[in-house]
Every structure is written in C-alpha cells, then in structure tokens.
Amino acid sequence: MIVKPRIRGFVCITAHPKGCEAKVKQEIAVAQAAKREGGPKKVLVIGSSTGYGLSSRIVSAFSHEAATLGVFFERPSQKGKPASAGWYNSVAFEKAAHEAGLYAKSINGDAFSDEIKAQTIETIKADLGQVDLVVYSLASPRRTDPKTGETYRSVLKPIGESYTNRSLDTDKSEVCEVTIDPASEEETAHTVKVMGGEDWELWMDALDQAGVLAAGAKSVAYSYIGPELTWPVYTNGTIGQAKKDVERAAAAITEKHDCAAYVAVNKAVVTQASSAIPVVPLYISILFKVMKARGTHEDCIEQMVRLFNERLYGDDLRLDSVGRIRVDDWEMEPEIQQAVAAIWPEISSETLSEKSDYAAYQENFLSLFGFGLPGVDYAEDVEVELDLPSAHS
Numbered sequence: 001m002i003v004k005p006r007i008r009g010f011v012c013i014t015a016h017p018k019g020c021e022a023k024v025k026q027e028i029a030v031a032q033a034a035k036r037e038g039g040p041k042k043v044l045v046i047g048s049s050t051g052y053g054l055s056s057r058i059v060s061a062f063s064h065e066a067a068t069l070g071v072f073f074e075r076p077s078q079k080g081k082p083a084s085a086g087w088y089n090s091v092a093f094e095k096a097a098h099e100a101g102l103y104a105k106s107i108n109g110d111a112f113s114d115e116i117k118a119q120t121i122e123t124i125k126a127d128l129g130q131v132d133l134v135v136y137s138l139a140s141p142r143r144t145d146p147k148t149g150e151t152y153r154s155v156l157k158p159i160g161e162s163y164t165n166r167s168l169d170t171d172k173s174e175v176c177e178v179t180i181d182p183a184s185e186e187e188t189a190h191t192v193k194v195m196g197g198e199d200w201e202l203w204m205d206a207l208d209q210a211g212v213l214a215a216g217a218k219s220v221a222y223s224y225i226g227p228e229l230t231w232p233v234y235t236n237g238t239i240g241q242a243k244k245d246v247e248r249a250a251a252a253i254t255e256k257h258d259c260a261a262y263v264a265v266n267k268a269v270v271t272q273a274s275s276a277i278p279v280v281p282l283y284i285s286i287l288f289k290v291m292k293a294r295g296t297h298e299d300c301i302e303q304m305v306r307l308f309n310e311r312l313y314g315d316d317l318r319l320d321s322v323g324r325i326r327v328d329d330w331e332m333e334p335e336i337q338q339a340v341a342a343i344w345p346e347i348s349s350e351t352l353s354e355k356s357d358y359a360a361y362q363e364n365f366l367s368l369f370g371f372g373l374p375g376v377d378y379a380e381d382v383e384v385e386l387d388l389p390s391a392h393s
C-alpha cells in the first residue's frame with residue numbers, strides 16, 4: 001500500500017516501513033563512525049524501539065558490536081494497516097544487526113508485567129547467559145502494577161499552582177497560550193508509580209535473582225532537567241517527582257546489586273514522548289535554532305554516542321553534584337540558555353519561522369514515523385506486514 005502520514009494532535013497514526021528503515025540506517029552510520037573498544041558486550045534495552053532507547057541499542061550494537069536484547073510495546077501490522085514506527089524501527093534494526101553478524105532479539109509486550117520480565121530472563125539464560133548493561137528507557141502514560149493489578153496513569157502537570165506559558169499548537173502551526181491546572185496529590189503519586197524508579201528496581205531485582213546480571217554490570221535510566229521556563233511543568237511538576245524517584249532507584253540498585261546504576265540527564269529532543277509535553281515542543285524549536293547556530297545541535301543518536309563512548313565507557317563519568325551523568329551539558333550552557341530566554345518573549349505565530357527552527361521540528365517529528373527521509377519513494381507501494389527477523393531464528 002501507499003503509506004501517508006496521518007497526524008492526530010501529537011501523534012502520527014501511520015508509519016512508513018522504508019522510511020523507518022532509512023532513519024535507523026542513518027543512526028547506524030553515526031554509531032559506526034564512532035566505533036570504540038571497551039564498551040558493553042551483552043545489552044538489555046528496555047524501551048528499545050524509539051527515541052533514546054533505540055539509539056542506545058544502535059550505539060551498543062554498531063559502536064561496540066554488542067549483542068542486544070530489546071523490549072518494547074509496539075503494534076505490529078494488523079489487517080493490512082501499517083504497524084507502529086517502533087515496530088518498523090525494530091525490524092530494520094534487527095535486520096541490520098543480523099547482517100553485521102550481531103545477536104539481536106526483541107520482545108514485544110508490557111515491560112511492567114511479570115510475564116515480560118520472565119520471558120526476558122529466559123531469553124537471556126538461553127542465548128546470552130548474562131547481560132553487562134541494562135538500559136531502562138521507558139516512556140509510558142500508564143502502568144499496571146503486577147502485584148496489585150491496579151492501573152496508574154501519569155499526568156504532565158505542575159504541582160501547587162497552575163502554570164501558564166506559551167506553547168505550540170502543532171496542528172495549526174501556531175503559538176498559543178496554555179494554562180495547566182495543578183495536579184492532585186493522587187495524580188502526582190500515580191505519575192511516580194508510572195514514570196518513577198519502582199519498575200526499574202523490579203527489573204534489576206529480577207535479573208539479579210535469576211543470575212543473569214553479570215558481576216560489575218552497569219545500568220542507566222534517563223532523565224531531563226531543561227530550562228527554568230519549563231520547570232513548573234517538568235522538573236518541579238509531576239514528572240519531575242517521578243524523575244527524583246528514578247534517582248532514588250539508581251542509588252538503591254547500586255546498593256543492592258553488584259551493579260553501578262546511573263541516571264543520565266539527556267538533552268531535549270523530538271520523540272513521541274516529548275511531543276506530548278506542553279511548552280516543550282516550542283522550547284525545542286527555539287533550542288534547535290540556537291544550538292545549530294553554535295554548532296552543537298544533537299539528536300538522540302549523537303547524545304547516546306557521547307553518553308556511551310565518553311561517559312559510561314569513557315575515562316570520566318563527570319558526575320554532577322548529586323551523582324548524575326550530564327549529557328545535557330551543551331543544552332544547558334549559559335550562552336545557549338540565555339539566547340533561548342531572549343527569544344522566548346518574542347515568539348508568536350508570526351515570528352515562529354524566523355525566531356525558531358520550527359521547520360526542523362516538524363521534519364524531525366515526521367521522521368519519527370518514517371516520513372520525509374531522503375531516498376525513500378513515498379509514491380511507491382510498500383509491504384506493510386513485516387515480521388521481526390528474530391521471530392524466525
């Protein structure tokens with residue numbers, strides 16, 4: 001079929017298999033150009049199909065020749081309808097990894113469940129023995145607690161008082177004003193249940209108890225801090241509370257297991273998760289313009305190359321005062337933040353194109369779903385029903 005983008009708010013409900021493959025290949029080329037010795041060898045990536053998790057998997061495989069096992073929650077093609085982007089990304093990743101002679105298998109299901117943890121452990125036992133790196137890169141709006149069966153939903157809200165700021169209406173390409181009411185205590189607690197560190201700890205406990213976590217292994221989960229203008233809805237909001245809990249979990253994991261667990265604070269990039277956060281897409285559009293002008297623009301793959309090659313497996317983790325790895329360092333440079341802050345009051349629907357790189361934001365967003373990639377013939381009929389190559393191995 002001919003696949004076209006069908007955008008609904010901050011998601012695109014279609015994805016292009018060849019476009020997703022082209023995007024994965026672009027990331028692979030960046031990782032291959034940054035090959036290093038001394039990296040991880042057997043890697044479990046939880047949340048490996050899109051965004052930072054996908055790039056972590058690509059760097060593990062193509063900079064470090066690691067065997068990778070990926071866990072994600074994606075929609076395969078059903079009744080001739082295109083699959084989700086993360087499904088096509090994973091098909092393309094596995095295909096490229098197998099062609100390069102690397103082990104790559106994937107497990108599609110709810111990472112919060114006991115069943116998927118058990119299936120992952122069985123696969124590691126059977127194929128890899130142990131893993132020496134666990135990347136935890138889930139971004140999910142809900143989680144069912146496997147012990148109680150209760151389902152929690154996360155919200156992106158300020159705490160204490162309402163928050164008003166400029167935001168992007170991407171449907172209309174307009175700058176608008178949003179006001180977000182503060183979260184209730186229950187909403188904050190539920191967001192911590194979903195996006196906090198509890199499930200990361202459960203994974204690490206399960207892996208260690210099963211004997212599949214190598215001695216001296218490493219683990220990393222991702223966080224964000226960003227500029228003061230987004231603090232009410234991010235760092236000081238419900239998601240910020242969850243991220244504090246991820247930091248708590250890192251310390252608990254390091255304490256309990258023979259494993260060094262870190263939180264890496266990454267830069268703001270366009271992903272399916274970040275497009276859903278109010279205010280952040282407008283900030284990213286301005287940030288792109290400012291960082292490109294300074295020559296420090298990065299996407300997920302460049303961030304993960306720096307994280308793996310210079311920090312996690314480099315000479316110096318360069319931890320901040322509370323023990324986090326910072327690859328948001330270039331985003332947070334005072335010159336960058338001052339330049340963004342100077343543009344912020346001037347941004348309006350009329351000045352959007354001139355004062356920000358909104359065009360790049362839109363291109364980046366479409367590319368998440370495999371659209372707008374060079375060398376892909378979008379008028380061509382494509383096969384949308386693709387299996388994961390590992391399903392046949």
Ligand code: NAD
Nearest residue numbers: 047049051052072073111139140222223224268269271273
């Ligand atoms: P993303 O939406 O691109 O990826 C989320 C991944 O989680 C996908 O692989 C998806 O399949 C998987 N997933 C979601 N629910 C699942 C479930 N129940 N079971 C199994 N897999 C599931 O998100 P992202 O932006 O790459 O975010 C990953 C992490 O990076 C998050 O912790 C996020 O807070 C952090 N982070 C993101 C940014 C950013 O700007 N996007 C910046 C800094 C840190």
